Amino acid sequence: MKKTSLNDIAQHLGVSKTLVSFVLNGRGKEFRISDEICKKVMDAAKEMNYQPNRIAQGLRTGKTNTIGLIIADIANPFFGKLGREIEQEAASNGYSVIFCSSDENPEKSKQQISMLQQNQVDGYIISPPMNSESQIRALSKGKTPFVLIDRYFPEIESNYIVVDNFDAAYQATNHLLKLGRKKIANITVNLDLVNMKARTEGYQKALIDFGLEVDKNLVKVLPFSHENNDITRAIIELVGCKDDLKADAILFSTSKLGLNGIECISALGLKIPDDIAVVSFDNADAYKICVSPVTVVAQPLQEIGKKAVNILLDKINSPDDIPKFQQYTLKTEFIVRKSCGS
Amino acid sequence: MKKTSLNDIAQHLGVSKTLVSFVLNGRGKEFRISDEICKKVMDAAKEMNYQPNRIAQGLRTGKTNTIGLIIADIANPFFGKLGREIEQEAASNGYSVIFCSSDENPEKSKQQISMLQQNQVDGYIISPPMNSESQIRALSKGKTPFVLIDRYFPEIESNYIVVDNFDAAYQATNHLLKLGRKKIANITVNLDLVNMKARTEGYQKALIDFGLEVDKNLVKVLPFSHENNDITRAIIELVGCKDDLKADAILFSTSKLGLNGIECISALGLKIPDDIAVVSFDNADAYKICVSPVTVVAQPLQEIGKKAVNILLDKINSPDDIPKFQQYTLKTEFIVRKSCGS
DNA sequence: ATTAATTACTAAATCGATTTAGCTAAAATA
DNA sequence: TATTTTAGCTAAATCGATTTAGTAATTAAT
Numbered sequence: 001m002k003k004t005s006l007n008d009i010a011q012h013l014g015v016s017k018t019l020v021s022f023v024l025n026g027r028g029k030e031f032r033i034s035d036e037i038c039k040k041v042m043d044a045a046k047e048m049n050y051q052p053n054r055i056a057q058g059l060r061t062g063k064t065n066t067i068g069l070i071i072a073d074i075a076n077p078f079f080g081k082l083g084r085e086i087e088q089e090a091a092s093n094g095y096s097v098i099f100c101s102s103d104e105n106p107e108k109s110k111q112q113i114s115m116l117q118q119n120q121v122d123g124y125i126i127s128p129p130m131n132s133e134s135q136i137r138a139l140s141k142g143k144t145p146f147v148l149i150d151r152y153f154p155e156i157e158s159n160y161i162v163v164d165n166f167d168a169a170y171q172a173t174n175h176l177l178k179l180g181r182k183k184i185a186n187i188t189v190n191l192d193l194v195n196m197k198a199r200t201e202g203y204q205k206a207l208i209d210f211g212l213e214v215d216k217n218l219v220k221v222l223p224f225s226h227e228n229n230d231i232t233r234a235i236i237e238l239v240g241c242k243d244d245l246k247a248d249a250i251l252f253s254t255s256k257l258g259l260n261g262i263e264c265i266s267a268l269g270l271k272i273p274d275d276i277a278v279v280s281f282d283n284a285d286a287y288k289i290c291v292s293p294v295t296v297v298a299q300p301l302q303e304i305g306k307k308a309v310n311i312l313l314d315k316i317n318s319p320d321d322i323p324k325f326q327q328y329t330l331k332t333e334f335i336v337r338k339s340c341g342s
Numbered sequence: 343m344k345k346t347s348l349n350d351i352a353q354h355l356g357v358s359k360t361l362v363s364f365v366l367n368g369r370g371k372e373f374r375i376s377d378e379i380c381k382k383v384m385d386a387a388k389e390m391n392y393q394p395n396r397i398a399q400g401l402r403t404g405k406t407n408t409i410g411l412i413i414a415d416i417a418n419p420f421f422g423k424l425g426r427e428i429e430q431e432a433a434s435n436g437y438s439v440i441f442c443s444s445d446e447n448p449e450k451s452k453q454q455i456s457m458l459q460q461n462q463v464d465g466y467i468i469s470p471p472m473n474s475e476s477q478i479r480a481l482s483k484g485k486t487p488f489v490l491i492d493r494y495f496p497e498i499e500s501n502y503i504v505v506d507n508f509d510a511a512y513q514a515t516n517h518l519l520k521l522g523r524k525k526i527a528n529i530t531v532n533l534d535l536v537n538m539k540a541r542t543e544g545y546q547k548a549l550i551d552f553g554l555e556v557d558k559n560l561v562k563v564l565p566f567s568h569e570n571n572d573i574t575r576a577i578i579e580l581v582g583c584k585d586d587l588k589a590d591a592i593l594f595s596t597s598k599l600g601l602n603g604i605e606c607i608s609a610l611g612l613k614i615p616d617d618i619a620v621v622s623f624d625n626a627d628a629y630k631i632c633v634s635p636v637t638v639v640a641q642p643l644q645e646i647g648k649k650a651v652n653i654l655l656d657k658i659n660s661p662d663d664i665p666k667f668q669q670y671t672l673k674t675e676f677i678v679r680k681s682c683g684s
Numbered sequence: 685a686t687t688a689a690t691t692a693c694t695a696a697a698t699c700g701a702t703t704t705a706g707c708t709a710a711a712a713t714a
Numbered sequence: 715t716a717t718t719t720t721a722g723c724t725a726a727a728t729c730g731a732t733t734t735a736g737t738a739a740t741t742a743a744t
Contacts, residue, residue, distance in 0.1 A: 002485070005700055016724045021702060032721055054460045055400045056700035059729045064397060066440075066461070074441075075426035077419050077627075084417035084443055091442075096461060098408075099416075099441045101429060118396045119408070119438060143344070262631045285419075286628030289604045347730055358694045363732060374691055398730035401699045 004048040013037075013044055020045075024052070058120060067312060068116030070100045070109055070126045071150075072224075078255060078282050078299075079127070082149070085305025086125060093313055095122070104129040104190070104224045113139065123312040125149060130192045145315035147308045147326075151195040159315070161307050161328045165195050168297045168332040169202030172251055172279045175295070177210045179340050181249035181277055185218040185238045187261060188253035189226070199253045199281065218247060222257065231257065232264045239270065248276060249340070255282035255296075262290060273341035283335060293337035300330050346390040355379075355386055362387075366394070400462060409654060410458030412442045412451055412468045413492075414566075420597060420624050420643075421469070424491070427647025428467060435655055437464070446471040446532070446566040455481065465654040467491060472534045487657035489650045489668075493537040501657070503649050503670045507537050510639045510674040511544030514593055514621045517637070519552045521682050523591035523619055527560040527580045529603060530595035531568070541595045541623065560589060564599065573599065574606045581612065590618060591682070597624035597638075604632060615683035625677060635679035642672050 006024075010017040015037065022031045023041040033041075044050075058064040067090055071079040083099060090097045098116060102109040106129050113135055116124060124146035128136055133153050139146050140158065152160035176184050186203045188196050204214045220234040240246035252258035258280030265272060272278050272292050280287065283298035311326045348366075352359040357379065364373045365383040375383075386392075400406040409432055413421040425441060432439050440458060444451040448471050455477055458466060466488035470478055475495050481488050482500065494502035518526050528545045530538050546556045562576040580589040594600035600622030607614060614620050614634050622629065625640035653668045 006702095007700075017701080018703080018724060018726095019722090022723095025702085032723085034722065037722085051456065051460050053401075053462060053700050055397055055406060055462045056729090057702075058397045059395075059401050059731085060700080060702045062729075073426065074416060074429065075419070075423040077417070077422065080419065080422040081417040083441070084415065087416065087441060087443060096440050096442075096457060098438050099425070099429060100433075101426060114393065115438060118393050120395060120397045259627055259631060266631065284628070285601055286626070286631060289601060289608065289628055289633070290631055291633050348732095349730070359731080360694060360696095360733080361692090364693095367732085374693080376692065379692085395730050398699090399732075401701085402730080402732045404699075 003053070004045075004050045005053065006050075009041065009044050009048060009050060012048070013040055015041070024050070062120075063122055063316075064120045065094055066096045066098060066119065066121045067309075068098050068100065068112075068119070068121040068124045068126075070102050070112050070116075070124065070128075072104050072127060072129070073101045074099055075101070076256060077284055078301075081301045082305055085302050086309055089306045089309035093309065095309075095313070102127075102129050106130065106132040106135070110135050117142075117144075122316045123147075125308045125312060127151065128153070130190055143319065145312060145319070147312045147315075149304060149308050151193050152327075154194060157325055159311050159326045161304050161311070161330065162195060163299050163304070163330050163332050165198035165332075166202035166205070168281070168334070169199040169251065169253075170206045171202075171332075171334050172281075172295075172297055173203045173206035174210070175334070175336070176249045176251070176277055176279060176340055177206065177212075179277065179342065181340075182212065183215075183218065183247045184249040184251060185220065185247040186251045186253065187220045187222065187231070187234055187238075187257050189222050189224050189257065191221055196253055199251075203251055226257070226260075228260050228264065231260045232267070235261060235264050235268065239268065239276070250276060250278055252278065252280040255280055255284040255287070258282075258294065259284060259286055262294070266291065272339050277340040279340060287337070290339070292339050294339040295337045296335050298333040298335050300333070303330055345395075346387075346392045347395065348392075351383065351386050351390060351392060354390070355382055357383070366392070404462075405464055405658075406462045407436055408438045408440060408461065408463045409651075410440050410442065410454075410461070410463040410466045412444050412454050412458075412466065412470075414446050414469060414471070415443045416441055417443070418598060419626055420641075423643045424647055427644050428651055431648045431651035435651065437651075437655070444469075444471050448472065448474040448477070452477050459484075459486075464658045465489070467650045467654060469493065470495070472532055485661065487654060487661070489654045489657075491646060491650050493535050494669075496536060499667055501653055501668045503646050503653070503672065504537060505641050505646070505674050506671050507540035507674075508544035508547070510623070510676070511541040511593065511595075512548045513544075513676050514623075514637075514639055515545045515548035516552070517676070517678070518591045518593070518619055518621060518682055519548065519554075521619065521684065523682075524554065525557075525560065525589045526591040526593060527562065527589040528593045528595065529562045529564065529573070529576055529580075529599050531564050531566050531599065533563055538595055541593075545593055568599075568602075570602050570606065573602045574609070577603060577606050577610065581610070581618070592618060592620050594620065594622040597622055597626040597629070600624075600636065601626060601628055604636070608633065614681050619682040621682060629679070632681070634681050636681040637679045638677050640675040640677050642675070645672060 006017045006020050010020045020041050023038050028038040087097050100112040109129050109132050126148055127150040136156055148158055148160040191197050207214050222230050238247040252261055270276055279295045281297045283296045287294035348359045348362050352362045362383050365380050370380040429439050442454040451471050451474050468490055469492040478498055490500055490502040533539050549556055564572050594603055612618055621637045623639045625638045629636035
């Protein structure tokens with residue numbers, strides 16, 4: 001029971017495959033195929049369960065109706081939710097998506113871009129890891145469009161959709177300051193990513209505007225693939241001895257850090273928010289059921305996902321337009337819960 | 343700057359594309375291409391940044407090196423982690439994966455299977471929703487192999503990898519019983535899925551073996567796409583009035599239920615484990631930082647993912663073997679934390 | 685010296701669609 | 715009546731690979 005091809009239908013009806021193709025593409029009228037034959041073809045297609053071979057179509061037309069997605073890690077709920085939005089928007093436009101997790105590793109992302117290229121994807125949505133500038137630059141030279149998400153490279157012109165990280169961190173820090181916290185720490189990863197850099201800058205600016213000095217010892221930068229040990233160590237360093245805490249609040253720059261961090265804080269016997277207040281980027285489900293539910297900076301994941309796909313499809317469908325880059329910086333939502341006290 | 347094809351290399355060197363194809367497939371020796379020419383071809387390929395067109399290869403060879411994955415929801419961390427394992431194992435075997443979230447909706451999964459079919463995937467890994475038997479049966483008739491995960495249909499012969507849900511639920515319930523809980527409830531979804539059914543059956547068997555009666559009022563079955571309201575209502579029904587609790591423990595059959603459930607329990611002012619003990623399937627990150635960290639049934643996601651891919655690739659690579667179905671029922675891990683008291 | 689074998693390569697078919705160019709018969713127009 | 719138009723369809727090229735079946739030139743075997 002092998003698959004039915006255009007040719008099979010053509011032979012079955014004793015007509016040319018050209019005709020069958022016309023009809024099945026809904027262009028029967030345009031090519032003056034008689035209604036009678038049109039009907040026969042469509043009936044036969046249904047009856048023989050014809051499924052067009054998209055691979056063959058892709059080869060002929062140069063369009064695969066597939067987009068490639070590269071994110072850090074699909075198992076991370078932040079990217080999981082984002083991926084879901086992208087998948088959904090893509091599907092509703094007739095596109096499939098190939099998912100790739102780069103682990104923030106530029107070797108991997110290079111490899112993945114190459115694979116997607118070979119698969120002739122019509123476009124890419126990429127959350128580019130550190131040190132992948134050359135890959136993105138190479139993509140720019142080609143004619144397949146791409147949209148960057150979550151971060152971008154200021155020195156490379158491109159389409160991107162990000163969030164106002166500076167402002168978000170400023171707001172979050174300010175919230176802590178207004179509640180009387182004075183020794184606010186920041187735990188973050190890889191400062192070389194613009195998004196992370198902006199978060200720490202926003203945090204620092206808020207301190208300065210409040211008339212406080214920025215204490216470099218209160219900023220802890222962990223490697224991306226941190227272990228819980230790393231966080232525990234960072235927190236112990238921040239906290240010092242229990243009776244004379246060096247920090248009275250922590251701004252976590254990602255939910256992965258925050259989740260692990262809160263685990264460590266509990267393990268150390270510290271209470272949130274009494275001993276230490278906590279704010280985190282990204283509205284992880286876990287934050288709702290924490291010992292004290294965590295105040296967070298929530299990103300508009302649905303908007304990011306939809307916009308990324310729509311911009312990409314625009315570019316795909318009008319490849320000859322002068323490449324005017326679409327760049328969006330969306331606002332975040334600050335959700336106050338109990339982790340900062342009141 | 344358009345892409346380089348085999349032909350481009352051939353013309354550039356003044357040789358046939360047959361030769362170029364042989365060389366680049368590493369079959370130069372086999373076809374007695376002189377070392378000198380081999381080298382020239384490989385150098386040219388590198389220099390011209392040749393990327394084989396996998397679409398064209400796919401059309402000719404009938405193999406796309408792509409597998410289709412259908413799960414309930416990639417944004418759900420359980421499936422996110424599973425998807426990640428599958429992606430990883432596939433990638434290390436040179437396969438790409440197209441992700442599809444079915445939302446447990448058979449209409450969607452039907453549509454997705456059809457799309458994957460059109461994309462000529464070499465195989466499927468599917469977590470089939472309720473009422474999708476006909477789709478799976480249709481797949482069986484075709485020659486593209488597939489592996490079911492998380493659940494399967496007993497009445498359809500197929501490859502599958504699941505977990506011993508009955509045993510896991512039995513263990514979990516027994517754990518509660520041994521800690522003195524007598525009024526143990528079960529909150530679950532869609533009993534028509536074998537995995538969910540087995541969980542409730544294991545729960546009931548444990549009660550019976552312990553000499554207790556099964557109280558049907560203590561089993562709450564929610565629709566898959568439940569709202570928090572549904573859970574709140576279920577929990578209120580289970581709990582009754584605070585001073586005379588109808589239930590003193592809950593076994594949640596999924597982490598989505600558990601997470602929402604715990605949120606509701608907190609909102610109702612009940613304390614875990616004092617007022618009510620909790621055990622849940624699936625080791626969500628959130629469970630580690632709960633008010634009282636949650637005792638869980640953890641599934642071997644890496645093993646499931648790897649096995650699914652490996653079985654699938656086996657079937658893909660030896661399509662002529664008599665179809666002997668591979669069926670695995672893996673053991674879960676029971677992780678005791680604080681949510682059941684002691 | 686003739687035939688057979690080996691070496692080093694190439695032409696052309698093929699996969700399953702799309703699409704351009706063109707063909708035939710009937711109808712319309714001059 | 716001769717010519718053009720139109721309706722209704724088809725042949726063949728094409729996309730970029732793989733693969734079968736050869737070919738021509740050289741070397742080896744008889």
